[in-house]
Amino acid sequence: MTLEMKNKCERCEKKLKDHLYAYICVYECTFCPDCTKEMKNTCPNCGGELVRRPRRMVRKFV
Structure with missing residues (x-):
């Protein structure tokens, strides 16, 4: 089983360039750094x- 490397933020739909621009939870919900910061x-x-x-x-x- 591997990580699903989603390419956009689930909140604002901003395109994510690579791992440096993506944050995930244990269920692989994926967010950009800006949304992650806003959501603490x-x-x-x-x-x-x-x-x-x-x-x-x-x-x-x-």
Whole structure:
């Protein structure tokens, strides 16, 4: 099972460029930094903490 890398904020629908611009809760609700700050790092859907989405590492095969 992998994270669903959503590409827009669920609140304002702003496009999210990469992991640096996305915050998620344990249910993968996804928000931009501005909305996350306004919501005080709390998911409006589940009440859980919003944290920066982890980045997906690119594997190099040798």
